[in-house]
Amino acid sequence: MSLPKIFVTRQLPERGLNPLLSHAEIEIWPERQPPAYEILLEKVQQIDGLLCLLTDRIDEQLINTGKSLKVISQMAVGYDNIDIKAATNRKIPVGNTPGVLTDATADLTWALLMCAARRIIESEQYVRAGSWQTWEPTLLLGTDLSGATLGIVGLGRIGEAVARRASGFNLRVIYSSRHRRSKEIEAALGVEYVEFNRLLQESDIITLHTALSKETHHLISYAQFALMKRSAILINTARGAIVDPQALYQTLKSGQIAGAALDVTEPEPIPLDSPLLSLKNLIITPHIGSASYQTRLKMATMAANNLLAGLLNQPLPYCVNPEIYS
Ligand SMILES: NC(=O)C1=CN([C@@H]2O[C@H](COP(=O)(O)OP(=O)(O)OC[C@H]3O[C@@H](n4cnc5c(N)ncnc54)[C@H](O)[C@@H]3O)[C@@H](O)[C@H]2O)C=CC1
Ligand SMILES: O=CC(=O)O
16 A cells, blocks of 8 residues: 655754654655745645645645645644635644744743843944943943833743743733633733733833734734833744834834844845844844754654644644544
8 A cells, every 4th residue: 555645845853754754655845945835736736744834835725736635734833824724624634833842932032032131132243343442331231121021912832931931030020812811820920911002001021922813913013112112122933924014113213112122024034125134223033933953853743743643534633723523
């Protein structure tokens, strides 16, 4: 009997595909850039399983073109690049990789937060540029975390992990989210629920942790920036399109808020001629929230296990559209 065919849209961490080795005929896209949409359309016609990344557009046309497609497994927790409704209509399970990347992403959020609050990148560049002449009372002043208010938008897995890390910094932590968490969770995390606009007004540092959806697209734009303190710092390690990039540029340029740090941009990668790249009060990293050896291997293994379950007609261990099973 021939093995099911799968297409993996990029090289994954070594050993990540181990669970699939004896169960499938595996084709791996060998290039550094993602396969073009037209290539995906061609590949999907010949496969039973697709292991994809957040850089692949998995839309209705693609899903419907995959006549033999039984399972889609994404190596990421976010799945805004996949038309879940179209997959559900065809009863194709879609897997993702929640949880295993929570700590790594919360760590990066804190790294960016500290860099932005204490102007670490500017300071490092200052030294390398040979500008360091002496100790100066007003050189590269940042903001204290102790006593500040941290506002978390979206208190899910990563938002919670960010809140837990705040406990050693003597911060007040407030949050807004689609659903208020239980009193017990709020007490355990030391967080206080507030309405979104109040969070924007009261926070010294605002960090975004919602999924990208129609509701959260450009959730932060001109009106929201206008509510923030002039000293506020915005951190986004969720999805680029949650922040309106034009509004961010105007706001940072005019000094309406103090700074921002992004691990995600709209679009990705950020074009080299983007005006955002001219701003000193903005830090950008290239979507590396989960980029540790350990985490990426866990994500790849989890995605492989999801894919394997789908090929074997078993429920996916981590499925974003479990309603297909009822
Ligand atoms: N920079 C990176 O490399 C990474 C980015 N991410 C992003 O982080 C996101 C969050 O991941 P998790 O915490 O695991 O997801 P999660 O589902 O546990 O948390 C998301 C939270 O946002 C809340 N939410 C959703 N819509 C909202 C709205 N309109 N207003 C307020 N709150 C809303 C949800 O209720 C939930 O509490 C992912 O969807 C992904 O886009 C995740 C991992 C790595
Ligand atoms: O952005 C990364 C993810 O896992 O989602």
